[in-house]
Amino acid sequence: MFGTALIVFRETLEAALIIGVIAAATRGVPMRGRWLTGGVVLGLIGSALVAAGMERIAQVADGLGQEIFNASILGVAVLMLAWHNIWMASHGRAMAAEAKSLGGAIREGSRTLSVLLVVIAVAVLREGSETVLFLYGITLSGSSSVMQMVAGAMLGVAGGAAVGITLYKGLLRIPLKWFFTATSALVLLLAAGMAAQAARFLAQADLLPSLASPLWNLSAVLPNESAVGTLLHGLVGYDAQPAGIQVVFYVAVALAIAAGMRWVGNKTHAPQK
Amino acid sequence: MQKLFAAIVLGLAAGPLVVCAADVEVKLVIENHRFTPETVKVPAGQKVKLLIENRDATPEEFDSHALNREKVIPAKSTGSVFIGPLKAGSYPFVGEFNDKTAKGVVLAE
Numbered sequence: 001m002f003g004t005a006l007i008v009f010r011e012t013l014e015a016a017l018i019i020g021v022i023a024a025a026t027r028g029v030p031m032r033g034r035w036l037t038g039g040v041v042l043g044l045i046g047s048a049l050v051a052a053g054m055e056r057i058a059q060v061a062d063g064l065g066q067e068i069f070n071a072s073i074l075g076v077a078v079l080m081l082a083w084h085n086i087w088m089a090s091h092g093r094a095m096a097a098e099a100k101s102l103g104g105a106i107r108e109g110s111r112t113l114s115v116l117l118v119v120i121a122v123a124v125l126r127e128g129s130e131t132v133l134f135l136y137g138i139t140l141s142g143s144s145s146v147m148q149m150v151a152g153a154m155l156g157v158a159g160g161a162a163v164g165i166t167l168y169k170g171l172l173r174i175p176l177k178w179f180f181t182a183t184s185a186l187v188l189l190l191a192a193g194m195a196a197q198a199a200r201f202l203a204q205a206d207l208l209p210s211l212a213s214p215l216w217n218l219s220a221v222l223p224n225e226s227a228v229g230t231l232l233h234g235l236v237g238y239d240a241q242p243a244g245i246q247v248v249f250y251v252a253v254a255l256a257i258a259a260g261m262r263w264v265g266n267k268t269h270a271p272q273k
Numbered sequence: 274m275q276k277l278f279a280a281i282v283l284g285l286a287a288g289p290l291v292v293c294a295a296d297v298e299v300k301l302v303i304e305n306h307r308f309t310p311e312t313v314k315v316p317a318g319q320k321v322k323l324l325i326e327n328r329d330a331t332p333e334e335f336d337s338h339a340l341n342r343e344k345v346i347p348a349k350s351t352g353s354v355f356i357g358p359l360k361a362g363s364y365p366f367v368g369e370f371n372d373k374t375a376k377g378v379v380l381a382e
Contacts, residue, residue, distance in 0.1 A: 007369065007370070054345060055347040055348075058345070058346075058352060059350075063351070063352055063353050066344060066345060066352070130345065133332045133347075133370070136331075136332070137331035137332050137333075137370050140330055140331045141306075141330075200342075204342055204354055204355055206296075206355040210320075210357070213341065213356075213358065213359065214341065219338070219339070223338070224338045240338070241338070241339065242341070243341060246341075
């Protein structure tokens with residue numbers, strides 16, 4: 001049961017961290033609960049569908065369907081996070097800074113909720129489909145009873161959710177003055193990390209060169225499977241042994257989003273000078 | 274945003290151009306939640322295609338932090354994973370869904 005719980009925990013954790021960041025970034029936005037829950041529900045339905053169709057997905061494109069599928073949905077999530085951040089830079093943050101209140105930002109924030117729903121659905125779907133396959137395997141092999149499996153899975157999900165909630169509560173403690181800067185920085189790094197993961201899948205399918213694998217090796221200092229490594233991986237895309245192409249994607253996406261935010265930020269400020 | 278699109282489009286467009294043929298292929302079998310062979314020798318400095326055949330009735334996930342790879346291999350099917358070019362050394366991997374028994378290592382030399 002604990003073996004099951006541990007694996008389910010690991011799979012849940014990444015999605016829980018992403019949800020924690022997004023929940024914080026949409027703090028105070030009306031109806032956000034409905035949108036965020038909607039994302040989770042859609043992701044869970046998607047998980048079951050993807051798990052059921054995994055054999056078919058895997059056979060597409062000469063056995064590289066899984067990589068292309070994963071890279072594509074990660075790409076969609078990156079675009080959505082980029083859009084959210086740039087939108088907030090042009091509307092939300094400027095208004096919050098000028099009015100010294102959250103009101104304006106909150107109204108603007110509700111416009112990106114539908115976009116963030118997609119991000120949450122993608123996060124849940126990616127981790128969820130693997131969890132479903134894993135649990136299905138346990139059921140088939142009969143290595144533990146269904147009761148034990150369900151108990152283990154629930155324990156794992158609860159553990160993952162607890163970490164996500166802790167992160168969310170921690171983020172809410174950031175003073176309002178820095179809150180937008182902090183959450184948008186986190187969203188930016190989250191997007192860059194997802195882009196790096198997409199690059200990894202494309203290199204795994206040999207659709208991109210890996211360009212030095214690994215480019216550096218920090219596994220002696222901070223291994224991926226350590227608690228801190230796992231957290232940083234989920235939050236900012238930390239990888240102890242990244243391939244060159246992952247670093248290229250990470251930096252390119254981070255710079256592109258930062259440039260986009262700065263560009264629209266300047267534009268909205270310009271007329272007042 | 275435009276830059277982001279440009280970066281992604283460029284990245285995707287450049288991809289197929291650099292794919293080179295004549296890779297080394299290495300076969301791996303998963304049976305009874307174990308890998309055969311458990312030590313996979315591959316040439317260092319070369320891209321290698323791992324062909325992983327899962328003969329079990331349950332899905333398995335090939336997972337390696339050292340190789341930076343993860344891929345679900347559905348039951349009774351074969352999946353391929355490209356690795357490297359690797360520096361000489363050993364790179365452990367596991368079958369994440371059965372990580373007590375499904376363990377192995379890629380030796381690049």
